[in-house]
Amino acid sequence: SQQGEEDPQALSIQEGENATMNCSYKTSINNLQWYRQNSGRGLVHLILIRSNEREKHSGRLRVTLDTSKKSSSLLITASRAADTASYFCATAGTGGFKTIFGAGTRLFVKA
């Protein structure tokens, strides 16, 4: 399966700390995307990193991609209570024309 798998499943940190979430996948990809989902809401796109890129930044977000290890990480720096949400990685594989979402990491940021 191409599906990304996030690690850890759940993460609890204090406000101001950094949060790191990891995603591993099994097949070659066109790109990898990270999404956030607040409770009871739809997913919101955070960042897209292409297979020929190694790192991207967006505000307090930093995403890395290691295609040799088939893994990606999402770092949220100086976390805030408002960052409390579930975070999903989604992989767009080269072999199939669909984007597959992982099971997500639930992040809880304590004020």
Added chain:
Amino acid sequence: DAGVIQSPRHEVTEMGQEVTLRCKPISGHDYLFWYRQTMMRGLELLIYFNNNVPIDDSGMPEDRFSAKMPNASFSTLKIQPSEPRDSAVYFCASSLDRWDNEQFFGPGTRLTVL
């Protein structure tokens, strides 16, 4: 733009009834996706369309599920007859130009089948 619009937001129905979920994608987006989210199975892609044509429906669970996109601004997902195991949140999403571009999700329809 108002974003992706879904209706209804909540639907409670009894087993055996027909359920129709509706979606209006963002204007100009070429791709429309239907997903189902449950605690047990996570977020599953059911079907997606490109320029109103179904491209991949391999995620549709069974014949009770059907989806249509009669024009670029409207799509429906129908379940007939509905069963309790269909209870989930159903999301519609749309994207521009490519199937692997970022997707814009609607707020979802929470379906409960009693």
